[in-house]
Amino acid sequence: MKLIDDLNWRYATKKFSPKRVADNDLEQIIEAINLSASSTGIQPYRLIVIDNPSLKKDLAEGSFNSQIAEASHLLVFAAFASIRKEDISDYMELISKVRETPIEALADFENAISSGLLPQTDTDNFIWSAKQAYIGLGTALIAAAQLKIDSTPMEGFDAGKFDELLGLKEKNLKSVVILALGYRDAENDYLANLKKVRLPLDEFVTKTN
Incomplete structure (x- = not known):
């Protein structure tokens, strides 16, 4: 199954090369995210696509995640602050x-x-919406891997700064997770050539009769 090969290939890229993701490939990833499963189909989150180098630099300031500034594109998954x-x-x-x-x-x-x-309270609905956004993130990771585009999902970012710089509060949105897209710098990324570590299936999975 090619999908398994693609998922074995992908990893959380630590160092990106300057190579940019082609517009057509980016649009396929975006469309895949839009087609993600969503409870009742309401899609209580929005996707912000960033390729402006200056904005990426501002968003990355003070973060230990250099991928924010280095990536070809940055996807921000922003959940509804309230329903x-x-x-x-x-x-x-x-x-x-x-x-x-x-x-x-x-x-x-x-x-x-x-x-x-x-x-429900706004807090409860925001938590629910954020969970829906993570389903979209999972779809994005798989879609990128199938296109042989590297990616890094990140929670370690200043959500308040993102919300302010992207004007999300005015749109009833809060950033919850981000995804950097690009191509690995295999020579300078210490993880690029390491084997993927996952539990054996017989330890990870419990099958019931």
């Missing part, structure tokens, strides 16, 4: 348009989502 009634209404309108379904026919679905999400 609002208008977010659910917008989703219903999108379903109605795409599936050519009368909006009235979606009333039960809208009520089910609203009753499940709107009574």
